[in-house]
Amino acid sequence: MSLSEFLHMGGYAPYVWPSYGIAALVLWWNLWVPARRLRQVRARLRRRLRREEASR
Amino acid sequence: MMNFLHRLASPPHFYRISGRLLPWLGAAFALLLVAGLVGGLYLAPPDYQQGDSFRIMYIHVPSAWMSLFIYMVMAGAGLIVLVWRIKLAELVAVHSAPIGASFTFLALVTGSLWGKPMWGTWWVWDARLTSELILLFLYLGVIGLYNAIEDKRAAARAVAILALVGVVNIPIIHYSVVWWNTLHQGPTVTRFDKPAIATSMLIPLLIMALAFNLYYFIALLMRLRLALLEREAGARWVANLLAEEEA
Numbered sequence: 423m424s425l426s427e428f429l430h431m432g433g434y435a436p437y438v439w440p441s442y443g444i445a446a447l448v449l450w451w452n453l454w455v456p457a458r459r460l461r462q463v464r465a466r467l468r469r470r471l472r473r474e475e476a477s478r
Numbered sequence: 479m480m481n482f483l484h485r486l487a488s489p490p491h492f493y494r495i496s497g498r499l500l501p502w503l504g505a506a507f508a509l510l511l512v513a514g515l516v517g518g519l520y521l522a523p524p525d526y527q528q529g530d531s532f533r534i535m536y537i538h539v540p541s542a543w544m545s546l547f548i549y550m551v552m553a554g555a556g557l558i559v560l561v562w563r564i565k566l567a568e569l570v571a572v573h574s575a576p577i578g579a580s581f582t583f584l585a586l587v588t589g590s591l592w593g594k595p596m597w598g599t600w601w602v603w604d605a606r607l608t609s610e611l612i613l614l615f616l617y618l619g620v621i622g623l624y625n626a627i628e629d630k631r632a633a634a635r636a637v638a639i640l641a642l643v644g645v646v647n648i649p650i651i652h653y654s655v656v657w658w659n660t661l662h663q664g665p666t667v668t669r670f671d672k673p674a675i676a677t678s679m680l681i682p683l684l685i686m687a688l689a690f691n692l693y694y695f696i697a698l699l700m701r702l703r704l705a706l707l708e709r710e711a712g713a714r715w716v717a718n719l720l721a722e723e724e725a
Binding site for chain 1: 583693696720
């Protein structure tokens with residue numbers, strides 16, 4: 423099977439690939455949002471911790 | 479064992495243990511995902527009736543299973559919230575909702591993309607599709623309700639009640655294809671006799687289902703860690719943890 427045959431999906435490419443694409447997007451987004459927020463929260467807490475240490 | 483569970487429920491231990499667990503879960507998920515994709519998109523032969531369009535099944539069916547499974551976890555956690563008022567159960571119930579909503583959305587969208595070439599329509603108001611849409615609204619209702627109530631512990635209890643009431647929808651979704659005359663095909667895997675699907679098509683499906691299950695666990699752990707850190711921002715263990723990491 424050639425690559426173009428594979429991508430063609432027996433004529434169902436317009437239905438198969440969007441299904442996989444949307445799934446990839448939704449699943450990725452669901453991990454990216456909490457990961458980014460966790461980084462932000464940790465950075466904020468670290469800054470606060472440093473400030474407190476400096477003022478002590 | 480009880481001692482272990484008790485320690486796990488304490489925020490610092492939960493944060494530490496889940497942090498150590500996540501890379502391994504992530505690796506296992508990646509492996510299963512690759513195996514499932516290769517098996518489903520490449521190794522499995524085209525369906526003799528549906529051609530290659532059946533490959534949408536490898537996203538659609540595990541997503542639909544997860545939409546039901548996560549709802550049951552959410553309702554179970556809700557029950558624990560109402561009876562024992564355990565904080566960790568509150569977080570599990572609340573933070574399962576967006577993940578469950580995502581899988582419900584995927585089940586609906588991929589079902590639509592599969593329905594168009596097979597049934598000739600993107601959508602019909604039949605029992606299976608409508609009850610799954612109601613499931614999406616239940617998830618969105620849980621998210622909205624939680625965000626609308628200021629006192630987060632009261633919000634968690636309200637969410638628990640809504641989740642438990644919504645449980646009636648779960649058997650309706652599952653049996654809708656049996657009870658009503660519907661365009662949606664009947665169960666092929668969860669039958670008491672032999673599954674009505676070839677092994678080379680079934681194995682990638684089960685692998686994808688396992689991968690999606692792991693994904694839920696990973697996404698939930700990440701959200702729980704975030705929620706704990708935000709809630710306990712002023713606690714001593716958080717300061718210690720961050721100081722430890724700096725050193």
